[in-house]
Amino acid sequence: MRTVFELSWRLLRGGGRRGMLGSLLTLAAVAVSTGLLLFAVGANHAFAARSAADAWRHPAKTHGTATAIEALNTDYARGRQITVVELAALSGDAPVPPGMKRFPKPGEVWTSPALASLMRTMPADQLSQRFPSRTPTGTLGRSAVVHPDELVAVVGRAASDPALSAGRSDTMIADGVASPTRIDRYATGSQSATAFVYQVLAAIASVLMVVPLLVFGGAAARLTVARRDQRLAALRLVGATPGQVVAVTVAEAVLTAAAGAVLGTVLFAVAMPALTQIPIAGGTWYASDVWPGLWVLPVVLAVPVLVGISAVAGLRRVVVGPLGVARRETPPGLRAVRPLAFLAIVIAFGFLAGGLTSMGRTGLILLLVFLALAFLGINLVGPWIVAIIGRIAAGTARGPARLLAGRRLMDDPRAAWRTVAGVALTGFVAGFLALLNPSSGMLGHGAAADRLEITVPEASAATSAAQARDRLRALPAKVTVERAAKPSHGVRGTDGEGNDEPDGGGNDEPDGTATIRAVVDGGRENVDRARTALTGLIPGHNATTEADSDIGSARLLADLRTGALTVLAVSFLIAITSAGITGASAVLDRRQTYAMLRLAGTPLDVLDKARRQETLIPLLVMGGGSLATGLFFATPFAMGFGSTGALTLVAFVTLGFGGILAASALSRPLLRAVTTNPAPRPD
Amino acid sequence: MNTVPPSVLSGTGLVKAFGPTVALGGVDLAVGRAEAVAIMGPSGSGKSTLLHCLAGIMRPDRGEVRLLGDRIDDLGERRRSALRRSRFGFVFQFGQLLPELPADENVALPLMLGGTARREAVQAARGWFGPLGLAGLEGRRPGELSGGQAQRVAIARALAPRPAVVFADEPTGALDQATGHDTMRLLVEATKHNGASLVVVTHDPAVAGWCDRTVEVRDGRLLTPFPGAA
Ligand SMILES: Nc1ncnc2c1ncn2[C@@H]1O[C@H](COP(=O)(O)OP(=O)(O)OP(=O)(O)O)[C@@H](O)[C@H]1O
Ligand SMILES: [Mg+2]
Numbered sequence: 006m007r008t009v010f011e012l013s014w015r016l017l018r019g020g021g022r023r024g025m026l027g028s029l030l031t032l033a034a035v036a037v038s039t040g041l042l043l044f045a046v047g048a049n050h051a052f053a054a055r056s057a058a059d060a061w062r063h064p065a066k067t068h069g070t071a072t073a074i075e076a077l078n079t080d081y082a083r084g085r086q087i088t089v090v091e092l093a094a095l096s097g098d099a100p101v102p103p104g105m106k107r108f109p110k111p112g113e114v115w116t117s118p119a120l121a122s123l124m125r126t127m128p129a130d131q132l133s134q135r136f137p138s139r140t141p142t143g144t145l146g147r148s149a150v151v152h153p154d155e156l157v158a159v160v161g162r163a164a165s166d167p168a169l170s171a172g173r174s175d176t177m178i179a180d181g182v183a184s185p186t187r188i189d190r191y192a193t194g195s196q197s198a199t200a201f202v203y204q205v206l207a208a209i210a211s212v213l214m215v216v217p218l219l220v221f222g223g224a225a226a227r228l229t230v231a232r233r234d235q236r237l238a239a240l241r242l243v244g245a246t247p248g249q250v251v252a253v254t255v256a257e258a259v260l261t262a263a264a265g266a267v268l269g270t271v272l273f274a275v276a277m278p279a280l281t282q283i284p285i286a287g288g289t290w291y292a293s294d295v296w297p298g299l300w301v302l303p304v305v306l307a308v309p310v311l312v313g314i315s316a317v318a319g320l321r322r323v324v325v326g327p328l329g330v331a332r333r334e335t336p337p338g339l340r341a342v343r344p345l346a347f348l349a350i351v352i353a354f355g356f357l358a359g360g361l362t363s364m365g366r367t368g369l370i371l372l373l374v375f376l377a378l379a380f381l382g383i384n385l386v387g388p389w390i391v392a393i394i395g396r397i398a399a400g401t402a403r404g405p406a407r408l409l410a411g412r413r414l415m416d417d418p419r420a421a422w423r424t425v426a427g428v429a430l431t432g433f434v435a436g437f438l439a440l441l442n443p444s445s446g447m448l449g450h451g452a453a454a455d456r457l458e459i460t461v462p463e464a465s466a467a468t469s470a471a472q473a474r475d476r477l478r479a480l481p482a483k484v485t486v487e488r489a490a491k492p493s494h495g496v497r498g499t500d501g502e503g504n505d506e507p508d509g510g511g512n513d514e515p516d517g518t519a520t521i522r523a524v525v526d527g528g529r530e531n532v533d534r535a536r537t538a539l540t541g542l543i544p545g546h547n548a549t550t551e552a553d554s555d556i557g558s559a560r561l562l563a564d565l566r567t568g569a570l571t572v573l574a575v576s577f578l579i580a581i582t583s584a585g586i587t588g589a590s591a592v593l594d595r596r597q598t599y600a601m602l603r604l605a606g607t608p609l610d611v612l613d614k615a616r617r618q619e620t621l622i623p624l625l626v627m628g629g630g631s632l633a634t635g636l637f638f639a640t641p642f643a644m645g646f647g648s649t650g651a652l653t654l655v656a657f658v659t660l661g662f663g664g665i666l667a668a669s670a671l672s673r674p675l676l677r678a679v680t681t682n683p684a685p686r687p688d
Numbered sequence: 689m690n691t692v693p694p695s696v697l698s699g700t701g702l703v704k705a706f707g708p709t710v711a712l713g714g715v716d717l718a719v720g721r722a723e724a725v726a727i728m729g730p731s732g733s734g735k736s737t738l739l740h741c742l743a744g745i746m747r748p749d750r751g752e753v754r755l756l757g758d759r760i761d762d763l764g765e766r767r768r769s770a771l772r773r774s775r776f777g778f779v780f781q782f783g784q785l786l787p788e789l790p791a792d793e794n795v796a797l798p799l800m801l802g803g804t805a806r807r808e809a810v811q812a813a814r815g816w817f818g819p820l821g822l823a824g825l826e827g828r829r830p831g832e833l834s835g836g837q838a839q840r841v842a843i844a845r846a847l848a849p850r851p852a853v854v855f856a857d858e859p860t861g862a863l864d865q866a867t868g869h870d871t872m873r874l875l876v877e878a879t880k881h882n883g884a885s886l887v888v889v890t891h892d893p894a895v896a897g898w899c900d901r902t903v904e905v906r907d908g909r910l911l912t913p914f915p916g917a918a
Contacts, residue, residue, distance in 0.1 A: 403805070606774070
């Protein structure tokens with residue numbers, strides 16, 4: 006084994022400047038792949054970490070003797086959500102909450118750092134007077150806070166406090182409230198519905214990023230092998246055993262990949278400060294959440310292994326028949342099974358699509374499967390279409406450049422596909438996201454931000470309204486009472502949608518309810534004053550506006566957009582890097598032919614034009630085709646084709662083609678370099 | 689100064705050094721119309737360098753190269769490239785055929801580069817296949833041809849643009865002796881038949897024997913010019 010590694014190392018170093026350049030290209034490809042792979046893993050890790058930090062706030066029913074009461078509520082200030090956890094001890098061994106040194110005593114307020122600073126900067130009558138203590142008793146530790154900007158308060162109360170016996174249900178955020186529950190421990194292992202949705206979205210994003218990444222990584226691995234083809238065939242011809250040939254090449258590929266994986270990890274670490282600034286779910290990220298921790302090891306180890314496997318696969322041809330490589334026979338045609346498989350996937354999806362949205366979780370899993378299948382399908386049909394494009398281009402070519410490009414596409418459609426695969430797959434992502442990318446115009450605009458509402462039992466409505474008027478005396482507010490038309494279970498429909506969350510626990514609620522409504526003039530400051538004044542009016546219930554409840558949905562839409570843009574950015578990075586690297590390696594692979602053509606007087610321009618067309622023609626066809634496929638796959642979930650969707654598409658076309666053109670233009674100096682001294686010599 | 693017969697291609701006082709290595713140390717060589725000149729000499733003596741200087745592939749450090757009386761060594765790369773494309777043909781040991789083009793398009797390519805329309809170029813290219821014993825192989829790709837066949841396609845490719853001079857650097861070095869001799873004889877005859885001159889580097893005295901004249905290179909200098917025929 007040692008001699009194999011030594012030989013590989015020597016081959017690596019002895020390959021000369023150009024051989025070294027080839028290895029550097031592989032190194033760069035593997036580094037970019039590893040970095041992005043770590044990003045995908047890190048994103049999932051981060052969402053899991055957020056979910057874990059959030060879990061304890063949602064009380065779960067006790068199994069043994071209850072030792073504490075826990076309730077959850079959501080308040081609002083300055084258009085931001087504040088999560089309020091209320092706790093009361095039932096006995097001395099009440100469980101210490103995560104991120105706190107001890108169980109909070111009645112009257113204490115522990116806050117997240119962001120809330121503490123907001124309480125300092127906002128006037129007391131707008132925020133801090135809502136809490137039993139105007140200055141925080143303590144700061145919540147890292148394990149109790151979801152993200153650095155999160156506003157959280159843990160309020161200690163006495164078990165007899167009315168706030169810990171009143172049910173809470175008058176809000177639309179199913180996850181943002183929980184009625185007082187007797188607990189003996191925190192639900193640290195569970196997951197809230199919102200956290201689940203985010204983790205699923207992160208999983209979809211990962212599939213969209215990782216599949217092209219693997220295609221690209223595989224191409225990069227094959228790149229090492231392809232360049233060694235000739236030399237390895239020569240080794241075979243002089244009698245090296247297949248085992249030796251495989252060992253040498255694989256060792257060489259694995260050595261390069263291992264260095265690339267380490268470099269990629271460094272790249273990811275360097276990019277982390279920027280990545281943690283991507284705002285999702287109302288805040289940026291803790292670096293320790295985004296860093297995948299121990300998961301780095303398996304990734305860094307798996308990458309060289311995968312590259313090694315890919316190298317073996319690419320080598321099979323050499324080992325099976327050395328002449329196959331040495332003599333370059335006509336490659337076997339691509340089988341018609343490729344387009345058939347793709348068609349089957351599209352047709353199957355077409356049949357199922359209508360039902361997907363009504364299938365709930367099964368539909369989601371089916372969608373994930375179909376997304377992966379669509380990627381595979383595009384990857385299968387790609388080379389086949391490239392071959393056809395080549396046939397057409399070669400058949401209709403008038404000039405030498407087009408003829409060369411067409412024949413090259415026909416000769417090795419897989420290699421040509423590899424150059425454009427990244428962009429084609431990105432086209433699919435862009436098409437898919439263009440329809441899923443809703444514009445803000447779809448939000449219920451004009452939701453009142455100055456009309457505070459609070460739900461009360463019908464019987465006490467008049468009394469409560471009088472108290473409210475009294476509390477709001479000093480403010481320009483008008484208080485009215487409206488009886489609920491239907492018996493409410495705590496759900497206040499605004500638009501008839503999004504009401505299917507499970508009933509949060511309206512058991513304590515008497516059947517008839519009424520709404521006390523306070524219209525406050527004087528902007529956000531006065532509304533926050535009114536909120537503060539009304540705090541505690543109805544124990545366990547906050548006064549909220551319609552606009553408050555839109556914060557959640559607006560945030561989800563914004564997050565979808567941020568996620569889509571992130572996925573697109575990653576895809577483009579993959580696409581452009583892969584176009585640049587495969588383009589450069591195509592030039593390196595064919596340096597002898599290029600040198601010969603130059604020597605016989607072929608102008609550099611013709612060679613360059615041929616090289617460009619070789620990339621551009623399939624790019625146009627495949628980019629457009631996969632864009633259309635992506636649009637098709639998104640139709641069942643289409644939220645409408647808003648201006649954002651159109652912008653996404655325009656950006657895709659501009660960035661995609663511009664990026665690819667720029668990346669492939671990098672091959673031009675390389676082409677010039679390999680042809681400057683056209684004296685023919687075997688490598 | 690011109691003597692009879694006028695030379696098509698001439699190099700005078702050619703010097704070329706690679707760093708400390710002097711590959712050519714002042715060489716004079718003239719090639720007449722339709723004349724076949726063999727260049728022989730030990731390995732590393734400067735044969736390929738001489739050929740490259742004469743063919744406008746390299747610029748000599750000193751001396752001059754003339755084609756039909758016009759200097760070509762001081763032209764820019766673009767002009768020399770155009771010259772190689774239109775006035776010269778090349779046959780090398782390996783690699784001059786594009787593996788993805790069928791044989792006839794390989795032969796047609798230089799014509800297309802010269803501006804001939806594709807249909808006419810391919811038509812003209814196919815005309816070379818019969819005389820060179822390649823009938824029926826027009827659609828094959830280089831990987832599907834034997835070594836000898838591939839070299840004959842390369843000869844067709846070199847002759848198709850009707851060049852003034854064909855350069856060949858050990859064109860049969862990769863072939864067995866019998867095939868190599870057949871191919872060389874074909875190269876010499878076809879070149880002459882088409883009125884082109886031939887400059888061929890070879891190690892094989894038999895090959896040199898079919899040429900009109902042999903020059904011997906030693907350490908970057910011409911040894912004994914043998915004027916006249918073999
Ligand atoms: N690009 C180069 N860089 C450095 N030295 C070179 C280069 N090309 C040729 N040489 C040197 O110039 C000398 C002549 O080389 P040349 O290739 O002309 O020899 P040759 O006679 O063709 O040999 P062979 O019969 O082995 O092909 C040699 O010493 C060679 O090492
Ligand atoms: Mg030589």
